[in-house]
Amino acid sequence: MRPFVVFGLLALSAAVPSAAAAPGTAQNFLQRAERLMGKGPLALVDGDYKRLQREGTAAGESIQADRVAAEKGGRPILYCSPKPRADLGNMEFIKALRQIPQAQRERMSLKAAMLVVLQRKYPCKR
Numbered sequence: 001m002r003p004f005v006v007f008g009l010l011a012l013s014a015a016v017p018s019a020a021a022a023p024g025t026a027q028n029f030l031q032r033a034e035r036l037m038g039k040g041p042l043a044l045v046d047g048d049y050k051r052l053q054r055e056g057t058a059a060g061e062s063i064q065a066d067r068v069a070a071e072k073g074g075r076p077i078l079y080c081s082p083k084p085r086a087d088l089g090n091m092e093f094i095k096a097l098r099q100i101p102q103a104q105r106e107r108m109s110l111k112a113a114m115l116v117v118l119q120r121k122y123p124c125k126r
Contacts, residue, residue, distance in 0.1 A: 024110065025105065025107070025108065025109065026100065026106075026110050029056075029097070030097050030098065033052060033097075034094075036049060036052065056093070056110070056114075060088070060114060063079075063115055064084050064086075076124070077124065079118040079124065080125070081122040088114075088118065088121065096117040096120065100116060
């Protein structure tokens with residue numbers, strides 16, 4: 001299965017937040033991604049690069065599995081992309097993650113933040 005979100009070459013922005021966020025939060029993920037983006041191509045050899053890839057992929061695959069289960073169970077789906085595997089690029093995700101207020105990102109998991117991003121990109125008409 002192809003990764004839901006592939007964190008490829010992160011080459012823009014050098015902003016690094018000063019306070020570290022709790023592990024597993026959307027804020028922590030964003031801080032680590034921005035630190036890597038500040039490294040440009042050298043991010044590829046940073047040990048955190050693969051960890052971020054795995055975390056993003058795991059969150060995306062979990063959301064996709066939740067959607068498939070909801071569809072099979074006749075429950076409402078939480079985002080309405082044409083396919084369960086939504087199209088969400090790495091920089092698109094980072095940009096959308098930045099639009100969630102920091103106080104909110106500090107209290108939400110990466111999966112919850114990704115779901116918010118998908119709901120904004122693929123809203124359901126109810």
